[in-house]
Amino acid sequence: MTNPRIGVIGIPGKWSTEVLADALEKRTGFRCVVDMADTALDLQRRALMAGGQNLCELDGLVIKKISQEYSPATLDRLEMLRVAEASGVKIFSKTASILGLVNRLSCTVTLSNAGIPMPETVVTESPDEAMAAVHRFGNAVSKPLFSTKARGMTLMEAATPEADLKARITAFQAHNPVMYLQKKVNLSGRDLGMVFLGGEYLGTYARVAQTDSWNTTILHGGKYEPFEPDADLIELARKAQAPFDLDFTTVDVGLTEDGPIIFEVSAFGGFKGALEGASIDAAGLYAEHVIKKVQT
Known part of the structure; x- marks a missing residue:
């Protein structure tokens, strides 16, 4: 295989996506940047279409960015890429690896x-248990299960008045039913x-x-x-x-x-x-x- 066709899954126009596409194009002469929001999976035809390109016919796909922000929908996009992977397209990194992260x-x-070794961590759906964790840690960082670059993270301080701390926990849980809290180090x-x-x-x-x-x-x-x-x-x-x-x-x-x-x-x-x-x-x-x- 002298000129493999390798696409980049990412955000068109974003520096990290484009610099990787540039590096691949320089070495192979082929360029294909795909936003997963623009793809369509046809299971009957076993085709994952991005414009006029069937991604299942490429030699490889590099996942630089699966979505602008993480969410449960990110997992759906990875499931779609599993079809290309099953068709013989080499995915970097493998979908199973990314699904676990x-x-x-x-x-x-x-x-x-x-x-x-990690920071002390408590995961719970109970506001009372979350409150107890904050008091035990002294200060805790509450983190969404799906986020990047610290988006949505909140500092919870044990010194906060009880009613105010409870309100902060309630507000966080409104968007994060399963609460993930780590001791602030x-x-x-x-x-x-x-x-x-x-x-x-x-x-x-x-x-x-x-x-x-x-x-x-x-x-x-x-x-x-x-x-x-x-x-x-x-x-x-x-x-x-x-x-x-x-x-x-x-x-x-x-x-x-x-x-x-x-x-x-x-x-x-x-x-x-x-x-x-x-x-x-x-x-x-x-x-x-x-x-x-x-x-x-």
Whole structure:
């Protein structure tokens, strides 16, 4: 196979989607960027159509972004891609791998079962249990099960008057029936993104808060900086991403007084942090990895 046809599932016009499509086009001469919102699955014909292109006829598909924001509908889009996968299209990363990550709880349970150190976490549908968790933690971060870049996350403080805290929990549960609460840990305004390609470590960048926001995400004003981890930290991140069998990912790591903890393993990984914080051309390296696997 000299010129494989490999498409990119993403958000047309978005930098990370387009830079990956550019890298693949440069190496193969083929370009196809697909927004899953524009696809149609025809099970009778076993066709997944995007405009005039049947994605089931491509050699490969790289999922850079399955949707702008995570939601249960994201899982439906992955189910549609399973048809292309069953037709012989190589998907990066595999749909089964991503299905185990889009839901925050699924990711957390897998990490916990693997013995990976994480912040203390309580998951409940009971407002009373949620209240008890906040008091036990001192401060807790309530997180939607489907979200990216800290969207929808809320800081719950035990010092809040009881009636006000109960109201905050009720308001959060109105949009999140199953409540996921994690103990807020002191990160001194910095956390890490550790980048892996095909299970191999590439490098690390730091996200550093520039404001008084309790989180470090770029969405909330953080910036990327270089960071050099030691061998033990690299090994911890490697163990964290291993159960998910991903082609490309970023492991989110926090450094605390009690040692490193893992927040999550990304379903898709971040290109911009790798480039700006660690000088890694993740898009180019990923494109070469995908082409090699498609051709074997």
